[in-house]
Amino acid sequence: MLSFVIEVNNLSKTFPDGTEALKNVTVTIPDGDFVAIIGLSGAGKSTFLRCLNRLVEPTQGEIRAHGTDVISLRGRALQRYRRTIGFIFQQFNLVTRLSVIENVLSGRLGYHATWRGVLGLYTERDVELARHYIDRVGLNEKEQTRVDQLSGGQQQRVAIARAMTQEPQLILADEPMASLDPRLSDVILGLLKDYNEEHGVTVLVNIHVLELAKRYAKRILAFNKGELVFDGPVEALSDTLEGEIYTGSLEAL
Amino acid sequence: MLIYTLVGAGLALLLGLANSSMRRLMIAGSVGLIITFFTLPFGQVSGFLSRETVRPTLFGFLPIYPLFSLILVAALLSLAISLRGRRIGGTASLTAGLTTLILALSWAERPTSLASLLPLYGLMEAVTGIAATAIIVGISWGIPRARLPGLLIGIALGTTIFFGLTSNSGQAIFPKTPGYYKLLTSTPSGTETSIIESYNSGLEELNRQRRSIGLNLLEPITTITGLEGQRIPREAAEAGFRLVEPNRTAYGTTVTFLLIGLMVGGGLMAIWRPRLQDRADLSTGTLLAIIICTLTPAFAATNFSFNRLVEGWPFLLDFLDRAWPPNVGALQEVASQMLITIEIALVGTFLAAVFAVPLSFLASRNLTFGNPLMRAVFGLTRGFFNLDRGIDTLILALVFVAAVGLGPFAGVLAMAIHSIADLGKVYSESIENVDRGPIEALEAVGASGTNVVRWAILPQVGPLFIAWTLYRFEINFRVSIVLGLVGAGGIGFFIQEKMGTGTYNQMIVAILAIILVVNIIDFASSWLRGRLV
Ligand SMILES: Nc1ncnc2c1ncn2[C@@H]1O[C@H](COP(=O)(O)OP(=O)(O)O)[C@@H](O)[C@H]1O
Ligand SMILES: [Mg+2]
Numbered sequence: 001m002l003s004f005v006i007e008v009n010n011l012s013k014t015f016p017d018g019t020e021a022l023k024n025v026t027v028t029i030p031d032g033d034f035v036a037i038i039g040l041s042g043a044g045k046s047t048f049l050r051c052l053n054r055l056v057e058p059t060q061g062e063i064r065a066h067g068t069d070v071i072s073l074r075g076r077a078l079q080r081y082r083r084t085i086g087f088i089f090q091q092f093n094l095v096t097r098l099s100v101i102e103n104v105l106s107g108r109l110g111y112h113a114t115w116r117g118v119l120g121l122y123t124e125r126d127v128e129l130a131r132h133y134i135d136r137v138g139l140n141e142k143e144q145t146r147v148d149q150l151s152g153g154q155q156q157r158v159a160i161a162r163a164m165t166q167e168p169q170l171i172l173a174d175e176p177m178a179s180l181d182p183r184l185s186d187v188i189l190g191l192l193k194d195y196n197e198e199h200g201v202t203v204l205v206n207i208h209v210l211e212l213a214k215r216y217a218k219r220i221l222a223f224n225k226g227e228l229v230f231d232g233p234v235e236a237l238s239d240t241l242e243g244e245i246y247t248g249s250l251e252a253l
Numbered sequence: 254m255l256i257y258t259l260v261g262a263g264l265a266l267l268l269g270l271a272n273s274s275m276r277r278l279m280i281a282g283s284v285g286l287i288i289t290f291f292t293l294p295f296g297q298v299s300g301f302l303s304r305e306t307v308r309p310t311l312f313g314f315l316p317i318y319p320l321f322s323l324i325l326v327a328a329l330l331s332l333a334i335s336l337r338g339r340r341i342g343g344t345a346s347l348t349a350g351l352t353t354l355i356l357a358l359s360w361a362e363r364p365t366s367l368a369s370l371l372p373l374y375g376l377m378e379a380v381t382g383i384a385a386t387a388i389i390v391g392i393s394w395g396i397p398r399a400r401l402p403g404l405l406i407g408i409a410l411g412t413t414i415f416f417g418l419t420s421n422s423g424q425a426i427f428p429k430t431p432g433y434y435k436l437l438t439s440t441p442s443g444t445e446t447s448i449i450e451s452y453n454s455g456l457e458e459l460n461r462q463r464r465s466i467g468l469n470l471l472e473p474i475t476t477i478t479g480l481e482g483q484r485i486p487r488e489a490a491e492a493g494f495r496l497v498e499p500n501r502t503a504y505g506t507t508v509t510f511l512l513i514g515l516m517v518g519g520g521l522m523a524i525w526r527p528r529l530q531d532r533a534d535l536s537t538g539t540l541l542a543i544i545i546c547t548l549t550p551a552f553a554a555t556n557f558s559f560n561r562l563v564e565g566w567p568f569l570l571d572f573l574d575r576a577w578p579p580n581v582g583a584l585q586e587v588a589s590q591m592l593i594t595i596e597i598a599l600v601g602t603f604l605a606a607v608f609a610v611p612l613s614f615l616a617s618r619n620l621t622f623g624n625p626l627m628r629a630v631f632g633l634t635r636g637f638f639n640l641d642r643g644i645d646t647l648i649l650a651l652v653f654v655a656a657v658g659l660g661p662f663a664g665v666l667a668m669a670i671h672s673i674a675d676l677g678k679v680y681s682e683s684i685e686n687v688d689r690g691p692i693e694a695l696e697a698v699g700a701s702g703t704n705v706v707r708w709a710i711l712p713q714v715g716p717l718f719i720a721w722t723l724y725r726f727e728i729n730f731r732v733s734i735v736l737g738l739v740g741a742g743g744i745g746f747f748i749q750e751k752m753g754t755g756t757y758n759q760m761i762v763a764i765l766a767i768i769l770v771v772n773i774i775d776f777a778s779s780w781l782r783g784r785l786v
Contacts, residue, residue, distance in 0.1 A: 053697055076701075083699030093690030097712045106708050110699025117704040159694075166698060 004031045004066050004169040004202055011061035013047050021047040023226040032200040034193060036207045036217035038245065043223040045206040049172045053085045054078060083110025086163025088173040092155045096148040100139060100158050103147055104130040107165035133161040137191060153184040160191055173205040189216050210242060254502065254510045261514020269522035269529060276338045276530035279346035279523065280538030282516035283332035288546045290325050293505030298497045300490035307370060307495060308503045309437055316438040317368050320356055327352045338530040343523025350516030357509055363499045365478045367445050368437040370493045372428045378418040386411030440494060445477050448489050504553035508546060576757035583759040587766050594743035597661050598729040601668030606722045608673045613680030641674030646732050647739060654740050664741025668729055676725055683717040684710060720782040727778050734767060
């Protein structure tokens with residue numbers, strides 16, 4: 001697999017209403033890392049992740065993913081880029097009227113011509129992959145069940161299977177446990193961690209529970225008011241720094 | 254007319270016994286009387302042509318019957334004093350009510366007379382201008398940013414209208430419109446005699462003609478009263494004279510007598526039980542007055558008449574008598590016509606849905622923002638929907654019957670075209686309300702726009718589309734019945750035919766069949782819709 005280094009340079013995002021969600025963020029994420037992004041609510045964590053796959057258009061700066069200039073991508077090229085990135089949402093964002101397998105298969109839509117997708121003509125390999133990952137997240141009995149019959153934790157696992165079925169080179173997860181029972185956090189993060197270790201795929205997770213971030217991540221990025229205020233290995237995060245990140249009283253380092 | 258006073262008083266009595274506020278009724282009476290005095294027609298004065306008839310207000314009659322000013326004074330005093338409530342308020346209301354009653358009755362006793370019209374220049378012009386301003390300001394007031402521009406545009410429009418109407422060309426047309434405010438003034442001395450003379454002089458010639466076709470002869474008249482129930486000579490009418498017959502009433506007269514009842518009844522009750530009053534009496538009373546003063550003209554405009562209902566009763570009984578027992582032999586024909594009606598509804602609804610689905614995507618705000626071209630398409634589609642929704646199926650059907658001839662095809666076309674807009678609008682509202690999450694998720698997966706619509710939006714809106722289409726079918730089935738009446742065929746046409754030939758016992762079979770099928774379709778459709786959503 002190609003190395004998937006992400007280089008972010010001077011990235012800024014100002015929303016039309018004037019909110020400065022990101023200010024001059026510069027960071028490089030090497031291939032295969034498991035990175036936790038921490039920070040108060042409103043610090044810009046989601047905006048950062050969404051910029052990486054262009055769900056949000058940055059106002060300024062540069063993003064390169066293994067050499068490609070991400071910001072100039074348009075149309076088909078943008079779709080090709082996006083299919084290599086699995087995105088996991090806090091609210092799962094599944095099509096609840098469809099079955100588990102239909103949702104998971106939709107992860108393959110980026111690989112086919114539009115007409116095939118519209119008709120739902122997936123290849124045998126697509127179905128194999130989908131089955132494999134449904135199995136992987138422990139839902140093999142629920143393959144044909146409609147998603148709205150599932151619990152929140154099961155739904156998030158469907159969303160994870162959809163992302164994995166993309167055969168991504170990068171996984172972005174935006175607070176994937178925040179709408180779930182806290183006891184399920186380990187299940188979700190465990191799945192991501194295993195995938196990271198087995199496939200060497202980079203995973204970026206927004207986590208607002210610091211304790212979990214420290215347990216799973218090798219590396220931590222901390223945001224405060226749109227600025228990247230910490231970037232380093234977990235061990236480098238001192239208690240005082242933690243305190244400051246979580247009281248929002250931090251100036252950029 | 255006195256019956257209305259009794260109705261008003263009876264109402265007051267009942268409300269009083271139910272411990273409702275009497276002060277409210279007294280205020281409603283006085284305020285209503287003031288409104289009526291200036292705005293509602295109190296009588297009809299005729300000219301030569303029927304369109305020359307003018308309906309002046311109490312204020313309009315003031316110059317020829319100055320005593321009417323007492324009504325206004327009484328109403329104002331009664332309002333001021335009844336606001337204080339208690340026995341004194343009741344007494345004031347009672348006195349004002351009785352004064353008005355006496356004046357209204359004495360007016361009706363006056364003999365027929367002649368008066369000349371005096372248009373009140375400027376008044377209606379100003380009212381129209383102010384109304385236009387008020388409408389614009391009212392619309393824009395809800396949006397804070399639009400307030401100032403709304404105010405400026407409103408004032409500009411109002412002034413333009415005012416000056417347009419008061420300009421020379423405006424004055425050439427506007428004062429001739431029926432609602433233009435006119436007063437009646439007494440005629441210069443000698444007018445009556447000259448009108449009587451001109452009437453009598455033409456009489457000989459007129460009677461010769463009447464005799465030749467066998468009509469009874471007209472007597473010469475000596476006073477203007479002799480013209481009662483007739484028209485005044487054309488020249489006199491053109492010179493602005495009108496015949497005032499005080500016993501001819503208008504709906505304002507009804508309102509006046511009703512309000513008198515409220516004032517008298519409310520006043521008496523208030524004297525008897527002075528504590529019947531509420532805090533919000535002024536606003537609720539005014540509201541009541543406004544309701545009375547707008548509802549009565551509406552009833553008058555629809556020719557509402559209990560008398561006619563009573564007169565028509567025997568015909569209704571006759572109809573039922575001839576309709577019963579139903580002619581079972583018509584069953585076969587009814588069934589096949591009913592089938593046509595259902596088929597018109599089916600095809601019309603189906604065609605509409607086929608066109609409405611793609612259009613609804615273009616008419617959804619959330620799918621068209623961002624791209625200026627798509628925004629323009631959005632505006633066009635929405636505009637078409639709004640225009641089309643405004644044209645009723647029945648009107649479209651009349652047009653299509655003229656274009657493609659009588660028969661179900663015209664009905665189907667009309668129904669399909671009207672339903673496109675109706676369905677398109679509800680479809681696009683469903684699309685606008687979809688959960689954005691799945692759309693975002695599929696965009697993130699790298700799916701193309703078409704696939705996002707197919708896999709994120711369609712699964713969400715599909716069941717809603719079907720439910721709306723079923724609901725539309727329910728409505729269209731009923732529309733389809735009525736379409737038959739304008740010649741689109743089916744059960745409606747059958748009914749019209751049997752009505753025409755008076756074979757009511759066949760018609761009743763169709764009516765019973767409609768009741769049955771409407772209920773079956775509604776039941777089946779709502780059961781299906783319930784399972785879908
Ligand atoms: N679509 C948007 N429009 C305007 N402001 C937004 C939008 N999305 C997020 N923001 C603002 O940007 C800031 C960062 O938000 P976000 O990235 O969601 O923070 P986090 O995920 O760390 O809680 C917040 O102040 C938020 O209110
Ligand atoms: Mg967030």
